[in-house]
Amino acid sequence: MYALVDGNNFYVSCERAFRASLNGQPVVVLSNNDGCAIARSNEAKALGITMGAPWFEIRHFEESHGLVALSANFELYGDMSDRMMSVVAGLGHRQEVYSIDESFVDLSGIRGDLTERARRVRQRILMWTGIPCGIGIGQTKTLAKLANFIAKTAERKPGSYPEHLAQICNLGGMSAQQQAAVMETTDVGEVWGVGPRIGAQLREAGVKTVQDLVQLDPASVRRRWSVVLERTVRELQGVPCIEMEDEPPPKQEIAYTRSFGSPVTALRDLQEAVTEFASRAAVKLRGQAGHTGRVLVFIRTSPFRTQDKQHSASTTVPLRRPTDDSLAITQAALVGLRAIYQAGHRYAKAGVILLELAPAAEGQQELDFGDPQAARGVTARPRLMQALDLVNNRYGRGTLILGSAGLADERRTWSMKQERRTPRYTTRWEDMPVLRA
DNA sequence: TCTGGGGTCCTAGGACCC
DNA sequence: TCTGGGGTCCTAGGACCC
Numbered sequence: 405m406y407a408l409v410d411g412n413n414f415y416v417s418c419e420r421a422f423r424a425s426l427n428g429q430p431v432v433v434l435s436n437n438d439g440c441a442i443a444r445s446n447e448a449k450a451l452g453i454t455m456g457a458p459w460f461e462i463r464h465f466e467e468s469h470g471l472v473a474l475s476a477n478f479e480l481y482g483d484m485s486d487r488m489m490s491v492v493a494g495l496g497h498r499q500e501v502y503s504i505d506e507s508f509v510d511l512s513g514i515r516g517d518l519t520e521r522a523r524r525v526r527q528r529i530l531m532w533t534g535i536p537c538g539i540g541i542g543q544t545k546t547l548a549k550l551a552n553f554i555a556k557t558a559e560r561k562p563g564s565y566p567e568h569l570a571q572i573c574n575l576g577g578m579s580a581q582q583q584a585a586v587m588e589t590t591d592v593g594e595v596w597g598v599g600p601r602i603g604a605q606l607r608e609a610g611v612k613t614v615q616d617l618v619q620l621d622p623a624s625v626r627r628r629w630s631v632v633l634e635r636t637v638r639e640l641q642g643v644p645c646i647e648m649e650d651e652p653p654p655k656q657e658i659a660y661t662r663s664f665g666s667p668v669t670a671l672r673d674l675q676e677a678v679t680e681f682a683s684r685a686a687v688k689l690r691g692q693a694g695h696t697g698r699v700l701v702f703i704r705t706s707p708f709r710t711q712d713k714q715h716s717a718s719t720t721v722p723l724r725r726p727t728d729d730s731l732a733i734t735q736a737a738l739v740g741l742r743a744i745y746q747a748g749h750r751y752a753k754a755g756v757i758l759l760e761l762a763p764a765a766e767g768q769q770e771l772d773f774g775d776p777q778a779a780r781g782v783t784a785r786p787r788l789m790q791a792l793d794l795v796n797n798r799y800g801r802g803t804l805i806l807g808s809a810g811l812a813d814e815r816r817t818w819s820m821k822q823e824r825r826t827p828r829y830t831t832r833w834e835d836m837p838v839l840r841a
Numbered sequence: 842t843c844t845g846g847g848g849t850c851c852t853a854g855g856a857c858c859c
Numbered sequence: 860t861c862t863g864g865g866g867t868c869c870t871a872g873g874a875c876c877c
Contacts, residue, residue, distance in 0.1 A: 435846075437843090437844090439844050442846095456844075456845085458843070461844085476845085503876080596875095596876080599876080600874090601874060630851070630874090632874085655848080656848085657848075657849090658848095659848075660847090661846065662845085662846080663844085663846090706844080720870095755846090757847095821843095
């Protein structure tokens with residue numbers, strides 16, 4: 405038996421934990437560049453604000469309904485997530501942290517009433533972190549996800565499901581008839597692994613509810629759709645096909661991509677941005693003690709500006725040997741950029757992705773043909789990178805940068821907009837909340 | 842005027858090899 | 860006139876997740 409625990413409207417709940425005045429208010433958290441809504445309180449959902457709604461389209465609710473919009477404060481959310489996850493761990497013996505606000509818990513070997521146990525853990529999470537959670541329990545991870553959806557929906561829309569399923573829903577504790585009843589009232593698109601495309605195809609074929617899907621023959625599903633959907637159907641039927649991952653597997657790629665604060669046309673500006681993105685990706689790479697073998701760089705115009713000439717291009721640049729060196733990675737990214745850049749476009753976004761990652765310890769050695777410069781490079785660079793990271797950790801990001809990143813802040817038209825960020829309450833001394841008597 | 846970021850997995854098709 | 864079969868590797872693109 406598995407549980408899935410997830411924080412309700414997680415980013416909004418993190419903000420509310422430190423600002424009680426936000427309770428009961430419509431609140432959204434905005435993406436980078438304050439572009440669109442990526443988290444919504446129930447009150448905001450009730451206004452009809454959808455996930456990903458562009459800020460400029462919902463902005464009028466500020467005046468009319470007191471909508472509060474905040475810039476994303478990922479440092480806060482990451483720290484709150486750590487706190488929540490450590491409490492969730494008490495639910496069972498093995499835990500998989502699946503995303504910033506969700507974790508699976510393996511409940512095998514746990515005796516007693518699972519629903520009651522989940523209720524107590526939920527209460528503890530709320531008390532110790534201030535984050536309200538929904539908990540779903542089922543025989544497989546897909547069923548636990550489904551149960552979690554029912555728990556959240558019953559909480560948010562009373563009347564949609566039996567009242568006792570609000571917050572905590574244990575599908576494993578239901579009779580076959582009860583299970584069938586909730587599956588019949590749940591749209592097939594709510595199943596984990598069924599997205600908009602497959603959902604539409606399923607409905608087209610007359611498969612409208614979860615109950616319809618669970619009754620399909622897995623082999624036919626594989627033939628008509630894919631092995632992925634076949635696994636989903638089997639999981640819904642109670643056959644586990646998706647393993648728990650206690651340890652996060654090492655990353656296969658590391659990305660740093662950003663939309664620009666305003667459109668960029670000059671190669672010079674793109675070079676600055678790509679330099680910064682490549683350096684930031686390299687820092688992440690060294691953080692997991694990895695090397696990269698190939699660097700992908702891409703640029704693209706805004707698909708939303710249909711009046712603009714569109715251009716989207718990417719290329720990957722192989723490195724002479726796998727490395728974690730900021731300079732080598734940045735040089736490769738800049739070579740790639742030069743190859744794909746076309747003058748005359750309004751570029752809206754760029755990114756650097758490090759591919760072919762491998763543990764640094766597995767790095768292949770190079771024959772020394774007596775080139776003193778090469779030999780010195782190999783030994784001196786890791787120390788240079790260490791020094792770079794140390795200085796930037798101690799004195800703040802951006803204290804030491806590569807020259808091609810550009811020095812004049814006011815020229816950086818591509819920098820991100822973030823106008824409504826709350827304090828980093830839990831990770832910066834200067835931002836710590838102060839109680840006044 | 843203004844529309845996020847970071848991932849994984851699967852599949853089809855092309856290039857190439859013997 | 861008639862033009863195979865089996866395999867690998869790589870890439871791009873689609874689909875999904877949060």
